[in-house]
Amino acid sequence: MPQxxxxxxxxxxxxxxxxxxxxxxxRKEHFNAAHKLFNPTWTKERNDEVFxxxxxxxxxxxxxxLLVTVKGEPNPETGFIVDAKLLSSIIKTHVVDVLDHxxxxxxxxxxxxxxxxIENLVWGIWHELLPHMPAGVALHCIKLVETPRIFVxxxxx
Amino acid sequence: MKNERxxxxRAEHFNAAHRLHNPDxxxxxxxxxxxxxxxxxxxxxxYELIVKVTGEVDPSTGYVVDMKVLSDIISEKILDRFDHxxxxxxxxxxxxxxxxxxxxxxxxxxxxxPEIAEHFDLQIRLYETPRNFVEYxxx
Numbered sequence: 001m002p003q004x005x006x007x008x009x010x011x012x013x014x015x016x017x018x019x020x021x022x023x024x025x026x027r028k029e030h031f032n033a034a035h036k037l038f039n040p041t042w043t044k045e046r047n048d049e050v051f052x053x054x055x056x057x058x059x060x061x062x063x064x065x066l067l068v069t070v071k072g073e074p075n076p077e078t079g080f081i082v083d084a085k086l087l088s089s090i091i092k093t094h095v096v097d098v099l100d101h102x103x104x105x106x107x108x109x110x111x112x113x114x115x116x117x118i119e120n121l122v123w124g125i126w127h128e129l130l131p132h133m134p135a136g137v138a139l140h141c142i143k144l145v146e147t148p149r150i151f152v153x154x155x156x157x
Numbered sequence: 158m159k160n161e162r163x164x165x166x167r168a169e170h171f172n173a174a175h176r177l178h179n180p181d182x183x184x185x186x187x188x189x190x191x192x193x194x195x196x197x198x199x200x201x202x203x204y205e206l207i208v209k210v211t212g213e214v215d216p217s218t219g220y221v222v223d224m225k226v227l228s229d230i231i232s233e234k235i236l237d238r239f240d241h242x243x244x245x246x247x248x249x250x251x252x253x254x255x256x257x258x259x260x261x262x263x264x265x266x267x268x269x270x271p272e273i274a275e276h277f278d279l280q281i282r283l284y285e286t287p288r289n290f291v292e293y294x295x296x
Contacts, residue, residue: 032286034174034199034243053241060241061174061201063286103174103198147172147203 020073024140027068027087031100034061035116038105059103064118065145066095068129072137082137094128118146122154130156160213164278165221167208169231171240174201175256178245199243204261205284206235208269212277222277230272235265258285262293 036059037051047055054060068091072081098108105116110124122144133139145151177194178187187195194200208231212221238248244256250264262283273279284290 030286032200032202034201056241056243056247058243058246059174059199059201060172060243061199061203062172063201063203101193101196101200103196103200106198107196147170 022071022073023081024069024071025081025084025087026070027084027091029066029068029088029091029096030063031066031096031102032061032063033099033102033104034059035104036060037115037117039115059105062146064099065151066091066125067141067143067145068139069141069143070133070137071140075136082134086134090129090132090134094132095125098128118144118150118152119154122152126154126156160216162211162213163221164209164211165224165227167210167224167227167231169206169208169228169236170203171206171236171242172201172203173239173242173244174199175244175251176200177255177257179255199245202285204239205290206231206265207282207284209280209282210273210277211280222273227273230269234268234272258283258289258291259293262291266293 036056037054038047038057039050042050044055044057068087070082070087074081098110102108104111104121108124110128111121114120114124122142125144126139126142129142130139139156141153141155143151143153176196176199177191179190182190208227210222210227214221242248244251244261248256248264251260254260254264262281265283266279266281269281270279280292280294282290282292
């Protein structure tokens with residue numbers, strides 16, 4: 001092996017002892033809620049035309065699945081990025097307890113004045129969780145599953 | 158030669174809002190019995206509906222029933238009425254009974270029974286959530 005390659009390999013092996021890998025941890029929760037898609041500045045006819053059945057004025061509902069992904073380096077003492085029970089507790093307190101068995105249009109302060117699409121909902125969930133991330137843990141992705149065929153992901157962009 | 162009896166299943170789904178409430182009770186009793194399911198502004202579910210039809214295989218087709226026909230019946234009689242609806246407000250049957258999973262399954266059975274020939278057995282399985290589901294008639 002050429003000397004320059006041997007030196008490069010030794011430097012790489014040396015560096016790998018000190019660069020911690022980054023991992024992504026996902027916690028799945030769920031909540032059951034009612035909502036409708038409705039733009040109050042439009043006529044009923046336009047709402048029905050654009051949103052179809054989702055504009056039913058009496059609401060409809062879903063079993064929502066919420067997947068919260070965080071990233072970080074594992075703590076050498078625990079092997080955890082973050083205690084999954086702690087992450088679950090944070091999600092339950094700031095999101096699930098606010099949304100579960102609720103009407104997303106009427107009962108959720110962070111959705112007030114917004115169209116209740118899952119895009120807007122996932123943006124709101126991101127911003128409800130962001131201030132509560134433990135030290136050294138970064139919020140990476142919120143994925144919200146409305147039905148088995150429809151889900152939205154938000155990466156904080 | 159005796160025709161074999163087979164059960165065929167059609168899976169459909171509908172997304173609906175509901176709440177559980179007994180108007181004959183005071184609010185404290187409703188809250189104690191139904192918990193979060195009694196919250197006033199409704200909540201919702203992705204309901205999974207499994208319709209089970211049991212009968213003999215028709216030797217000329219190999220079918221118990223034509224599954225496309227069964228799907229069309231379910232769509233017309235159930236999904237068009239329940240999907241993206243508020244069960245309490247939009248479905249007349251639930252003006253007088255609580256839209257629990259049990260009662261929804263019974264209502265669905267009673268709607269579909271006349272649409273399927275009498276010599277077939279019919280059973281409804283309804284998932285309110287992946288963990289909570291009911292069957293009617295009970296085995």
